Amino acid sequence: MAPGGRQLEGAPEWRHPPCRDDQLGRYRAAAYGTSIDPRAGPVARLIAATATSAGGIVIRFQDAIPQFVVGRRKRERDRATWTLPKGTPIAGETLEETALREVGEETGLRVRIIAPLDAIDYTFVQRGMRIYKTVHYFLMEPIGGSMEDHDREFEEVRWVSFEEAPALLSFDTERSLVGLAAQRLPEFRSATS
Numbered sequence: 001m002a003p004g005g006r007q008l009e010g011a012p013e014w015r016h017p018p019c020r021d022d023q024l025g026r027y028r029a030a031a032y033g034t035s036i037d038p039r040a041g042p043v044a045r046l047i048a049a050t051a052t053s054a055g056g057i058v059i060r061f062q063d064a065i066p067q068f069v070v071g072r073r074k075r076e077r078d079r080a081t082w083t084l085p086k087g088t089p090i091a092g093e094t095l096e097e098t099a100l101r102e103v104g105e106e107t108g109l110r111v112r113i114i115a116p117l118d119a120i121d122y123t124f125v126q127r128g129m130r131i132y133k134t135v136h137y138f139l140m141e142p143i144g145g146s147m148e149d150h151d152r153e154f155e156e157v158r159w160v161s162f163e164e165a166p167a168l169l170s171f172d173t174e175r176s177l178v179g180l181a182a183q184r185l186p187e188f189r190s191a192t193s
Contacts (some may be wrong), residue, residue, distance in 0.1 A: 053088050116136070
């Protein structure tokens with residue numbers, strides 16, 4: 001079946017329920033009708049969910065060289081990821097409040113928002129669910145605190161130059177976001193002067 005429920009010419013008839021667009025505009029098998037026998041093929045059906053987080057790119061200039069904060073998380077076994085600070089909203093929080101709180105907790109720094117930056121989207125599987133996540137980021141500057149006071153979500157927190165980002169950051173979406181922040185450094189510098 002093609003989108004809209006019409007049969008494509010020369011295509012075999014589908015044995016599964018018809019497809020539809022979900023709330024996010026993705027094309028999916030419908031959730032109604034008989035379930036697919038898990039023994040019939042190698043593809044398992046995952047429950048889909050959405051999630052939202054907020055975080056920041058905290059920037060400082062050290063000897064006129066722009067730097068930003070990253071954290072290292074240990075993942076399964078020996079793998080570690082270098083990533084930007086971010087986290088999930090508490091009920092009733094705005095994205096800005098979430099970003100300030102999460103960046104403060106994860107880095108130990110007190111920060112202020114200079115400007116909204118952008119959002120990134122990615123998908124991952126966790127406990128049998130496919131999660132479609134959007135993370136909203138803000139440009140930030142430190143106004144106090146100490147990295148020694150970061151929480152346990154990161155094993156290590158440090159300042160790195162923008163030149164180090166492509167080799168250090170673990171995820172393409174975050175590398176692209178840091179590239180966008182680098183383009184906005186002149187705007188950032190004038191806003192913090």
